[in-house]
Amino acid sequence: MLPRQPPLDPAAFAETVRSALAEALPSALVPQEVHVVPEIVFTPNGKCDVRATRGNLFRTAQPADPSPDSP
Numbered sequence: 001m002l003p004r005q006p007p008l009d010p011a012a013f014a015e016t017v018r019s020a021l022a023e024a025l026p027s028a029l030v031p032q033e034v035h036v037v038p039e040i041v042f043t044p045n046g047k048c049d050v051r052a053t054r055g056n057l058f059r060t061a062q063p064a065d066p067s068p069d070s071p
Helices: 010-024 050-054
Strands: none
Touching: none
């Protein structure tokens, strides 16, 4: 998901994304973490440069509490 402008509160944006996914997906498919980055970095050949993009993390949303039946 790419907003037109960087979110003012990355933590709130990450939680909004998780909440929206939780409404649309089964719980097993909702990500435990949501990473908010100010921009996605691309390599010269147009692919996402994952290492460089990870270096730009604003914040990682707190993982959801594991379900009681999780080990």
